[in-house]
Amino acid sequence: MKKKTIRFTTIFALTIVSAAILMALFPSLFTQYDPLELDMSNKLQGPSAAHWLGTDEYGRDLWSRIVFGARISISVGFGAAALAMLLGVPLGLLAGFVGKTTDSIIMRIMDAFMSFPSVLLAILLITIFEPSALTLIFTISIVSFPAYGRIVRSSVLSLKEREFVEAARAFGAKRGYLLFRTILPNCASAIIVQFSLFAASSILIEASMSFLGLGIQPPAPAWGSMLSYAKTYINQSVTYILVPSAAIFLVVLAINLLGDALREWLDPMKLK
Amino acid sequence: MTHEPLIQLNQVKKHFPFKVGFQTQFIKAVDGVTMDIYRQEALGLVGESGCGKSTLGRVILSLLDKTEGQITMNGVDLDTLKPAEMIKMRRNMQIIFQDPFASLNPRLRVRQIIEEPLRFHGVTDKEERINRVNEMLVTVGLSPDIADRYPHEFSGGQQQRIGIARALVLRPGFIVCDEAVSALDVSVQAQVLNLLQQLRKDFGLTYLFISHNLSVVKHVCDRIAVMYLGKIVELASKEQIFANPVHPYTRALISAIPIPDPDQKRQRILLQGDIPSPANPPSGCRFHTRCYECGDHCDQNEPPFVEVEPGHFVSCNQCQAFVDRLTRMKASVSESTFQ
Numbered sequence: 007m008k009k010k011t012i013r014f015t016t017i018f019a020l021t022i023v024s025a026a027i028l029m030a031l032f033p034s035l036f037t038q039y040d041p042l043e044l045d046m047s048n049k050l051q052g053p054s055a056a057h058w059l060g061t062d063e064y065g066r067d068l069w070s071r072i073v074f075g076a077r078i079s080i081s082v083g084f085g086a087a088a089l090a091m092l093l094g095v096p097l098g099l100l101a102g103f104v105g106k107t108t109d110s111i112i113m114r115i116m117d118a119f120m121s122f123p124s125v126l127l128a129i130l131l132i133t134i135f136e137p138s139a140l141t142l143i144f145t146i147s148i149v150s151f152p153a154y155g156r157i158v159r160s161s162v163l164s165l166k167e168r169e170f171v172e173a174a175r176a177f178g179a180k181r182g183y184l185l186f187r188t189i190l191p192n193c194a195s196a197i198i199v200q201f202s203l204f205a206a207s208s209i210l211i212e213a214s215m216s217f218l219g220l221g222i223q224p225p226a227p228a229w230g231s232m233l234s235y236a237k238t239y240i241n242q243s244v245t246y247i248l249v250p251s252a253a254i255f256l257v258v259l260a261i262n263l264l265g266d267a268l269r270e271w272l273d274p275m276k277l278k
Numbered sequence: 279m280t281h282e283p284l285i286q287l288n289q290v291k292k293h294f295p296f297k298v299g300f301q302t303q304f305i306k307a308v309d310g311v312t313m314d315i316y317r318q319e320a321l322g323l324v325g326e327s328g329c330g331k332s333t334l335g336r337v338i339l340s341l342l343d344k345t346e347g348q349i350t351m352n353g354v355d356l357d358t359l360k361p362a363e364m365i366k367m368r369r370n371m372q373i374i375f376q377d378p379f380a381s382l383n384p385r386l387r388v389r390q391i392i393e394e395p396l397r398f399h400g401v402t403d404k405e406e407r408i409n410r411v412n413e414m415l416v417t418v419g420l421s422p423d424i425a426d427r428y429p430h431e432f433s434g435g436q437q438q439r440i441g442i443a444r445a446l447v448l449r450p451g452f453i454v455c456d457e458a459v460s461a462l463d464v465s466v467q468a469q470v471l472n473l474l475q476q477l478r479k480d481f482g483l484t485y486l487f488i489s490h491n492l493s494v495v496k497h498v499c500d501r502i503a504v505m506y507l508g509k510i511v512e513l514a515s516k517e518q519i520f521a522n523p524v525h526p527y528t529r530a531l532i533s534a535i536p537i538p539d540p541d542q543k544r545q546r547i548l549l550q551g552d553i554p555s556p557a558n559p560p561s562g563c564r565f566h567t568r569c570y571e572c573g574d575h576c577d578q579n580e581p582p583f584v585e586v587e588p589g590h591f592v593s594c595n596q597c598q599a600f601v602d603r604l605t606r607m608k609a610s611v612s613e614s615t616f617q
Contacts, residue, residue: 168380169375169376169377169380169381170380170381170382170383170384172336172341172373172375172381173373173375173381173382173441173444174383174394175341176339176341176368176371176372176373176445177368177369177372177394177395177398177399177448178364178365178366178368178369178395178398178399179398183398188383191385192383192384192385274384274385274428274430275384275430277384277385277428277430278428
């Protein structure tokens with residue numbers, strides 16, 4: 007009756023995401039060019055047999071820059087989502103489960119962090135620290151962990167009133183047992199799905215920060231900064247601006263699709 | 279059934295605070311309940327929704343902290359128990375819920391759901407747990423083969439049987455059935471009710487059977503308590519309450535039971551208005567705003583809970599008429615025996 011069907015979109019999403027992760031881990035497997043190697047005689051070229059996606063204003067191979075840029079996007083995207091999860095989940099659990107004053111205090115602190123404009127915070131942190139992937143991860147997770155906390159809190163709030171939690175209380179389960187053995191496994195799927203969505207939005211934030219010059223500094227390749235330089239040459243080479251845009255678009259779309267697939271896949275009604 | 283009390287409630291109250299502006303008000307969900315639950319009886323608790331039935335059931339099980347009053351079980355005041363002793367005491371009292379699906383953890387297999395209480399109460403031997411789970415499944419009329427499936431794969435009736443197995447696995451003496459059958463189809467209701475009765479016989483259980491359905495309560499229970507707005511208004515044996523309902527509210531409830539005979543006319547007592555807010559209950563007798571026999575001072579005098587005949591308690595200012603009639607009846611019976 008229940009046949010496990012894997013949809014085309016899921017396969018597509020899995021392919022893109024795993025390719026991006028592989029590029030981030032082993033970039034040299036995917037390209038023979040050095041992303042920093044200048045070749046002024048071949049600048050701003052369109053796609054060719056030698057340079058699949060063409061070259062930029064210094065004649066650097068675009069495909070190779072996309073491959074090496076994946077490391078920044080993927081590590082910042084997943085790193086920021088992981089850090090936001092690490093901060094948001096325990097706080098959300100605590101706020102939702104304990105309630106009352108603890109809840110109010112935690113939520114107000116999260117509101118304060120949430121109301122911080124991410125770009126302003128990034129400028130602040132970059133003036134204090136080096137502009138690096140770590141700074142980006144830190145900045146993005148600080149502005150996005152409250153949203154994570156809120157999602158966890160609201161699912162704890164609804165779960166703790168459910169009758170199976172009450173049944174566990176009726177046989178004498180203590181608070182720790184209720185929270186970690188009964189409630190947490192039931193919001194695990196929400197946490198995992200949110201992780202993928204946050205990874206996607208973190209990649210977007212990273213790209214926009216790099217676009218504004220707040221991210222990885224040149225000449226190191228990052229998709230956002232490539233976009234920013236390419237806009238100057240939009241009249242000379244269309245592929246130059248299209249390539250990083252497409253990379254960002256495809257990866258973010260794929261991670262979002264993967265999130266949807268995960269949501270369906272982790273549905274307790276599908277347990278067998 | 280003996281008349282030895284298993285659980286005694288003394289002026290038990292549960293008030294839920296809520297804020298209106300800067301003022302804190304209280305919803306008086308349970309407002310002074312005094313009654314005994316006898317060993318091995320099935321006590322029905324009926325009343326319309328919002329009257330505090332479920333709250334009372336949860337307060338008795340200490341799932342909700344009471345605001346005031348005293349609850350003793352086997353003569354032990356639950357307030358005097360240390361946390362570790364309370365956990366031990368919980369083995370003895372369990373609950374069966376209204377919504378069978380919501381009461382089962384969707385991420386656990388049936389076996390894990392039933393053995394969770396055992397594991398928690400220190401049954402460490404895996405073999406023993408497996409045997410007890412299988413035994414429990416057979417007891418509630420399910421096959422042990424289903425133990426490795428998930429709750430959503432079962433029908434409502436089967437899910438409720440799993441819930442019953444979980445409640446019974448610790449061998450409790452007292453079970454609160456909170457609307458245990460009202461979410462089920464009528465045909466399945468009968469099966470589950472019969473199962474509950476069989477289990478009661480086999481294990482010598484005591485039930486607090488919470489329901490809004492008087493026919494169900496009549497089928498299962500020995501005694502019936504009628505609740506209105508946080509208070510017990512009438513408490514008597516099933517026979518007494520159906521033969522001689524005294525409180526006007528009880529009479530209205532009984533008149534609302536459908537009779538499965540189209541030719542028989544029934545006289546329905548239709549109550550006017552809605553149930554008043556438990557945050558601000560009416561003065562005097564709580565029922566006076568809807569009572570069709572309301573007397574002059576009913577809005578001022580709170581009626582006492584009096585025994586109008588042996589084992590039949592009523593809280594109504596107008597019940598003196600009933601007592602008079604009863605004594606007249608008894609007198610005429612004794613006169614006629616003299617003649």
